[in-house]
Amino acid sequence: MSDETLTQPRPAPEQIEDVVIRFAGDSGDGMQLAGTQFTASSALFGNDLATLPNFPAEIRAPQGTIGGVSSFQVHIADWDILTPGDNPDCLVAMNPAALKANLHDLAKGGLLIVNSDAFEERNFAKAGYTSNPLEDGSLDAYQVITAPMEELTKEAVKDSGVTGRATLRSKNFFALGLMSWIYTRPVDPVVEWIATKFGDDSPVGRANLMALKAGYNFGITVEALHHTYEIQPAKLPPGEYTNVVGNTATAWGLIAASVKAKLPLYLGSYPITPASTILEELARHKNFGVKTFQAEDEIAGIGSALGASFAGRMSVTSTSGPGLALKSETLSLALIMELPLIVIDIQRGGPSTGLPTKVEQSDLLFAMYGRHGESPLPIVSTSAPSDAFDAAFEAARIAVKYMTPVILLTDGYIATSSEPWRLPDTDALPDISRPFANPSPDETFLPYLRDEATLSRPWAIPGQPGLEHRIGGLEKDSVTGNVSYDPDNHETMTHLRARKIAAIAKDIPEVTIHGGGSELLVLGWGSTYGAIRTAVNRVRKSGREVAHAHLRHLNPFPPNLGEVLERYDTILVPEINMGQLARLIRAEYLVPTVGYNRVQGLPMKAREIETKIHEVLDGGVTP
């Protein structure tokens, strides 16, 4: 950037290993943007990081109220981290409500940066304060730094062309500038972003740029801010990295799968939080031949995907709990038709509309048993934003190879948070294509004649002469696929459908163990990965033995799982639900389990799991 202030010599910053920062303000204050930009700079700077956006279900709840508070937490480190952090070391509060809603999370002695202009009488009541927290001593336990961000922003942008109240919109960039100063972040990436986003000479762009500088300069000028910090780039495994959001990685994994399966991608979907961004991301890649159909509802979403699958496409439908419920009937049809289909469920807080913008792992049993009749299908899960690409690819591989719908379980935390992802060598991704059926002149085509190895049936697509055939939801003859009401045939088909899915166990990796000992195995799945692994590592640092196994495949389970479970005295299963994986494990292997279950709409906290592990190791818990 062409401005010297930002490159001025500065006091040597204190080197720290990592820091957790939370930007909090009104839904209208642009905290998500400030956080994202701060993250982007840190990523390009080479830190390891993990983020946790947190916003209300309303678009813009009333200003100044607790309900309207939106926050963005980012954890940056010079080492390999796995979670956005349990509690922030630094909190940016743009108004009293944001302070009220977030202060209890701030680590004691933590750095608290406050926009003092918002701390006026009229805002206190709305936020539930009776007195001014900046004055009543209630913040004594923290290092408080106040800045009149609104005044300074107004002042700074006065020549931008933006006028009136609109000038205040730039105050998030002031905050961003200030934070960049304190944590010694490069601001050039932000400057570039502003330029590309708003164009070189748009008033708004200018205003944001000016506010950014003002914030940075504020740091330079204010004595109290001359103690700054720096986090060195992380020693991550060598490679090229990008900072990826979970849903984006999922969408890209699907595109990669379609390329490697040599099948155009077709997404039939209906918008729903937190799944919509998958539809939005895929809609942007039509040059890959990706077709996205925004259906009238979830039933049409999966219906269209099923039709596309019959037509020979790599078909996907994406949704969240309430939508998965609506897809159940058609999913059962896809299952009996034995057509490949990927159903993505971004789990959120339930039941019903529940907590639509919050995380939960409570659709596992629904995914497993959420269809009438005997309806087994494979379930694949993802454990982190950087894992979503591979998980989506794996779901697609299974769907096509075994001619079956597959449910991919991710969740609201993975969907919206981001972390560095080491780019795969996409040319090295396996070929997952399968041949379509070919007509043989002599024999008549038998759509349900199975391949011995996979038990999967041939895929014959319209347009192919000689393979005309009809399939439907009524039970079919196990070879011809014609409607059959024969009792024995129904039993045969029920067993075939079950065996086909069960046999996939032979085609998935064994579950691997991290850590050691034979006392305790912590068994997890999905987005609790980072928290569990962090907790397990801390416990092991403390000198105690404990093991961690994390499941990608929830149906069928990895072939060695039963045998692995046998090896431990206790199986601890932390889940963001009431114990759903535990139920499956108990029914399947008849092993007792100890649950650690939280259903608060929040990601698991490493510290809580750590405590729980110690408790179990101390013998305080019996299954």
Add this chain to the structure above:
Amino acid sequence: MSDETLTQPRPAPEQIEDVVIRFAGDSGDGMQLAGTQFTASSALFGNDLATLPNFPAEIRAPQGTIGGVSSFQVHIADWDILTPGDNPDCLVAMNPAALKANLHDLAKGGLLIVNSDAFEERNFAKAGYTSNPLEDGSLDAYQVITAPMEELTKEAVKDSGVTGRATLRSKNFFALGLMSWIYTRPVDPVVEWIATKFGDDSPVGRANLMALKAGYNFGITVEALHHTYEIQPAKLPPGEYTNVVGNTATAWGLIAASVKAKLPLYLGSYPITPASTILEELARHKNFGVKTFQAEDEIAGIGSALGASFAGRMSVTSTSGPGLALKSETLSLALIMELPLIVIDIQRGGPSTGLPTKVEQSDLLFAMYGRHGESPLPIVSTSAPSDAFDAAFEAARIAVKYMTPVILLTDGYIATSSEPWRLPDTDALPDISRPFANPSPDETFLPYLRDEATLSRPWAIPGQPGLEHRIGGLEKDSVTGNVSYDPDNHETMTHLRARKIAAIAKDIPEVTIHGGGSELLVLGWGSTYGAIRTAVNRVRKSGREVAHAHLRHLNPFPPNLGEVLERYDTILVPEINMGQLARLIRAEYLVPTVGYNRVQGLPMKAREIETKIHEVLDGGVTP
């Protein structure tokens, strides 16, 4: 009836304890009617009985083909029977297809009554015969009696006013008359039925009556038929009995519940086999104030019922598997709104459209886990047509008392079959009414403030001043019911919803044991009751000890179930599915189970279970 022939002196019939008869013919031959009438006479005659209708999914599949065969099996006895019988002792075959499709079930040496007129060249191929079975000796193992039913019927009805091919429509009455002769059934009830159904002097009525007589007379005149049989009335517990079909009993149970809860009944439903007859039956009882709404689909069916529940009605929605799938999302809403609602699922063969007219028990796990999020609700099941009334009443009791949706599981066999039912003293049925909320002038109304004992919330209905309130699908504050995104509140509510349902265990009867020993417990649920109990009794007659427990409540389980299971070396769980109850038992109590699973779309056979029990007792099976 005014005709002497039917009351003529007759050779003394052989007295037999019971007989299983199957009427089989073309879908158009009226076999369901013949069987129903034969059953009705036997019922009024005082026999115990059980029936098993079996018809194709098509309305009238092509004449003469296997696919078009429709059959009706009835088991009549002079003792207390529980099943329609495994295999018929007597088969009536109206055409070659009916013979082909049913002969393999007929007991060797069984009585085979054939309509010889249908055994013409052109019909053999359609039925898959290469030669005439009546002549090629393939029936030597049976006592074959042939009657030219079409000729004789034509002849008999020539003065009825019915002419041409229409005359053949009466041949099922010829068969009925003949069977009435052979098994010494009173025909007057049939005569009366004809009179009321067709009026005294309608041609069709006359024709049926004439055919009935002709069939009976054929028995009188044909030597070979002078060996007849008689089954004395059964020594059932004293009382007044009616022969009831499962779906009818279910509908009546709901009406009784609405009377005893002092709440008008509201059914929102969409037709689906085999559930439609519940809607049809309830539509006939508007004088009870019953409102039936035939909705545009299942979602509107449950939606309207939920709306009616909010308005203070006893609300019900009835469906089968595919419909339950569509109701999942709204069921989850009813659950979080905590409104009473009865959801009846008549299980049929799945997945997808599957075997729509056949029985299966494969929706248990779906009922248990078929909703997104943590969505527990009570599940009640019924074990026989004569049990459906009580089961429906119990489901209603729980729904209203605990302000929760309840799933009532029945199946396609119970729905369509019939048996004698000892009429309850309806005046003695318990009062299951609950007070609506009342406004208290001083306090503001708190829709989610729970009753300590039941944990159920108040029911405040529109029209009641002072209780205006709003409820919805977003998570609510645990007291005010207002929208709440608070993490702790969500956890509190999740636990409250779970505890409320779990605590119902205190309010249901303990599971009772039939039989003895500590070696083997046969654990069942639903329509397998008759077959299991029969099998267990036979084994015990044979001198070996075995016990039977049958579950009405599938969630929560009876309080003593765990302790009961502990008492036995082996738990055998026969189910018409792949082992769904077994999975629940294993996960809940960590006890091994032995499954006996058949998925043929047919009711369980007592003999198969009997064999399995011996196998287990012989130590041939290990969990």
Add this chain to the structure above:
Amino acid sequence: MTDTARYERSDFQTDQEVRWCPGCGDYTILASVQSFLATLDIDREKHVFVSGIGCSSRFPYYMNTYGMHTVHGRAPAIATGVATANPDLTVWVITGDGDGLSIGGNHLIHALRRNVNLNIILFNNQIYGLTKGQYSPTSEVGKLTKTSPMGSIDRPFNPVSLALGAEASFVARTLDMDRNHTIEMLAAMHENRGAGFLEIYQNCNVFNDKAFLDLTDKETRDQNRIWLEDGKPIIFGKNGEWGVQVDAHGARIVEVADVGHHNLHVHDSHAPNPSTAFALSRIAQGPYGPTPLGIFRNVANPSYGHEMERQIAAAQQKRGPGDLQTLVRSRGTWTVD
């Protein structure tokens, strides 16, 4: 508003903070509905507001009446249950263009066809607000949204045409910002005992701002608002220079000067045949250029809830109130002793 009114607008406000974006058209509609209810001589507890999911569907939380915030698209079906279970209630359905026309289209057309005693208000902002700005079934072709980066290829519904095609007895359209006209429409809809359908053009200033500019902008609104008034020739424009004629080919806009005042179409919302109303609905395919506002159709048909009651009464008349003992004996019985 009669001064004898039993209620104030405030009687219909709740203690819940309204959580729409500042400047959202929903606020104005909320005010209009509350003011209208205050003018009615109907007990507050007799009103039930049922909504689906969407920004607009939060409405019931802000009405101090009975209310259900249900699931996406199902409000008409759930409200049908309330209204048929107890026809003495006044049941309102609040829905959006996504909730009511996308996922909920079927329940909407069936409620209209059956003429269920409901008052249905469709908040049409031509966008999915709550999910942050995807195109809806009323968005114009070519619209750029997050899910249509190259422009939407969906041809939109004309909600008024759709409702008429679904046999609706009452169909009207108004604008969020015109509170008096909104209240007028609410009153007429409420008077019709059957199913009423009111489309309100509602501005979403965050994701689809100014969608209705033609009808709201000072410059353009006069020549674009075609007010439908019963018994009056359809005239519009700053100085009434424009009019509407209807003939075998449909409705078209004419210059009054050309055709003469007496040759303009005289509006009659009570016409039994919906053909004219349909023709009028085709003048505009959306809020672009001259657009009819007001009551397209308003005919009296038996309401579903009351027809149900009638059958119940008739059955009880004919067979007497139900008796359980008679019921269980109705299939014939025998006695074992």
Add this chain to the structure above:
Amino acid sequence: MTDTARYERSDFQTDQEVRWCPGCGDYTILASVQSFLATLDIDREKHVFVSGIGCSSRFPYYMNTYGMHTVHGRAPAIATGVATANPDLTVWVITGDGDGLSIGGNHLIHALRRNVNLNIILFNNQIYGLTKGQYSPTSEVGKLTKTSPMGSIDRPFNPVSLALGAEASFVARTLDMDRNHTIEMLAAMHENRGAGFLEIYQNCNVFNDKAFLDLTDKETRDQNRIWLEDGKPIIFGKNGEWGVQVDAHGARIVEVADVGHHNLHVHDSHAPNPSTAFALSRIAQGPYGPTPLGIFRNVANPSYGHEMERQIAAAQQKRGPGDLQTLVRSRGTWTVD
């Protein structure tokens, strides 16, 4: 049928035994469709028949083409997937009055609105056949069925009006027993590249026999069948004594003698404005008395499947075919070494 035809009707028959009741109207329709396909110069393997659930929906099993017998009411949605995934296919939707208008109504109107490249055939027998005779959304008020023992209180849809209200580009109606007219309608629908909707009055001789007697009975049919033919004045009756006029108030039946031949309405299915078609659809609310048969509307609009292809092509034109390495790098990267 051209004698140069590549196919015989038998080429479209399957080995599956047809399982409809003897005498069912479905047989005739099956024959008409098979005969029509045999006249086309389209490869058999390019046809896909998609149906829901119902007697009528068994249709695909009897067509020797690709076919999907799906779930109740969802055929238009599933077919949309087939037709948009591969617009080179000729996709047919077979549905019933219950399947297509009750549970499936929403998918139907959305497929029509989007103008998806589909040919939709609605078998309207005004009853639920497969579930043994409950009333359907096209059953008349007062109909006695198992679920309406005191008569149905549901006001029926007029499928043609509904389709027109849903922006359909092609809307027609015919009779099962009139094979030539059925084939004519099929041909016209097939020529229209967008969404076509053909209502066929189909007799269910088991549960709703003679529902269409007015139109089929020798005695009455001539004065009740109003044939719509483009460019011709609408005349009907044994000796053409009746005609149809359309004006501001809709369409009405007149005596030709009274109004004179030249004053009759001349039919034009290609009129861009659907108002006239809608007016004609209101002449009869069901197959009772004089009822229009033929093409109500037939206009060309871009088909959904082809619009999707257009955007794909444009995107590839503009940005080149997708490349995975570029994709994963698109958000900016850094290197650790």
